[in-house]
């Protein structure tokens with residue numbers, strides 16, 4: 540497998556007014572990898588994703604996508620370059636059908652029925668509900684639809700923000716299995732999660748964010764075994 544770097548973050552700082560939410564973050568995502576970013580409430584996980592996708596402007600540092608500097612690009616330009624994000628809270632279009640939600644995800648490209656078929660193969664439950672309004676789906680199914688919609692444009696990188704948030708334990712398990720399948724399908728993923736145990740269990744590599752800084756990083760299995768991670772994030 541190629542180990543080319545698809546996303547490289549160097550010395551990234553970002554914040555809100557006087558609040559410095561990110562204080563010099565370095566992070567790397569390689570081809571074919573699933574990288575987990577874990578951390579407590581308020582550590583800056585969502586701010587990092589928003590800065591990567593361009594919803595917040597970085598104060599300093601750089602973000603490179605496939606070797607190109609995208610730090611100052613508009614959010615929609617980043618999407619066109621292949622950076623797709625699934626926001627916290629599953630932003631599906633409730634009144635629209637499942638299949639129309641997927642069609643909208645391909646908006647930057649030509650209509651692509653083959654891709655819709657691929658999404659139905661990846662998320663078989665969505666095929667059985669394709670004509671139902673998105674609001675009628677369960678939380679886990681809406682999460683899958685949100686991921687499917689983001690994947691419609693064949694992104695180079697997928698950013699996932701807290702996909703397990705607010706889901707019942709059984710659905711959490713299902714969503715993490717789906718994320719693992721997505722990774723196996725080849726799309727590099729940066730997964731932001733408070734559920735450190737589940738995220739590190741499927742990730743190749745992990746980062747621990749504490750008050751805007753990377754406190755620890757390493758192979759996910761090593762992080763999951765690290766005493767500091769176990770006591771602070773795994774409740775062991």
Ligand code: ATP
Pocket residue numbers: 555558560578579580581582583584585586587733
């Ligand atoms: P959570 O899991 O609760 O979403 P998080 O790790 O994603 O936490 P962030 O939401 O990125 O953390 O927040 C990082 C810091 O920035 C916190 O101190 C938070 O209070 C602050 N913050 C987040 N959003 C805003 C905002 N819109 N305005 C001002 N401060 C904010």
